[in-house]
Amino acid sequence: MWLTWRAATERALYGEEGFYLRERPSRHFRTSVGASAVFAEAILTLLAEVDDDLGSPEWLDLVDIGSGEGVLVRRVLDLAEPALRDRLRVTCVDLSPRPPGLPDEVEWRRCLPSSITGLAVANEWLDNIPLDVAEQTSGGPRLVMVNTRTGEERLGGPLRPADREWLERWWPLPHVGTRAEIGRPRDDAWASVLVRLARGRAIAVDYAHPVDNRPLCGTLTGYRDGAVVAPVPDGTCDITAHVALDACAEAGRRAGAISTTLSTQRDMLRALGLTGARPPVELARTDPRGYVRALSRASEEGELIDPAGLGGFGWLSQSR
Secondary structure (H helix, E strand, C coil), X not given: CEXXXXXXXXXXXXXXXXXXXXXXXXHCCCCHHHHCHHHHHHHHHHHHHHHHHCCCCCCEEEEEECCCCCHHHHHHHHHCCHHHHCCEEEEEECCCCCCCCCCCCXXXXXXXXXXXXXXXXXECCXXXXXXXXXXXXXXXXXXXXXXXXXXXXXXXXXXXXXXXXXXXXXXXXXXXXXXXXXXXXXXXXXXXXXXXXXXXXXXXXXXXXXXXXXXXXXXXXXXXXCEEECCCCCCCCEEECXXXXXXXXXXXXXXXXXXXXXXXXXXXXXXXXCCCCCCCCHHHHHCHHHHHHHHHHHHHXXXXXXXXXXXXXXXXXXXX
């Protein structure tokens, strides 16, 4: 069956027996959430900042978008002080079934809540929102079609005007043969978060690239069992593509964001106190166990801020 990449990916990931409705994500790829509880500590620090900014309201929302197995909220709840935990209203948004063992106070739902006062976190959510792929031809950009069984591609028809406008603004194709992933569905998805943010902050963390450095051939990729594979949309692998976070930021501004920060995970986490610095060697003599714990902590922080790895992820933070 030949479909556009957006339709094929939607079916492969979220259709009946789709990849994300059938598989545990942690089996296939490593994320910041799964790598270390230190990431949850950073999110808890941000949550405390938002709480202060809002004047410690009676209820404070923590909304985890694309929560997978619920690891982030479990860890945040474990780490939170009782006074804060008692005021937290925790919501996980995911299309997969509620995982076993999740604390009873956590609401599990398939769609965003109507109103959010607090912090919304979308960690590696936008990169799994399906989108179309375009290729430049001598007659202008055309859609790329894909065979859902084999991954073979062929050119389809011309783009809709809105998609062509998006390309011209956010991902110009300089010559014949260059390709782009049309990020308009991600912009709409992020805007849907911002319009529900009554007061607080929304954060997106993802693979990203800026408008002045888009890859010439796109970034469409498959993952299975921890390895990169061909992105065949048959439901047997994850299919992902990097995010034009700058375009999402503009969509967020149109949806009402009053402040915007675009940065990297390395810079954001370092600003929150994560340095990856090794403990002094003298500690090994005076407190061997403490030294081992500190060394392990430094290693965990180092992985999260490594610019060649997780630290290179883009961070988009917007407030209302």
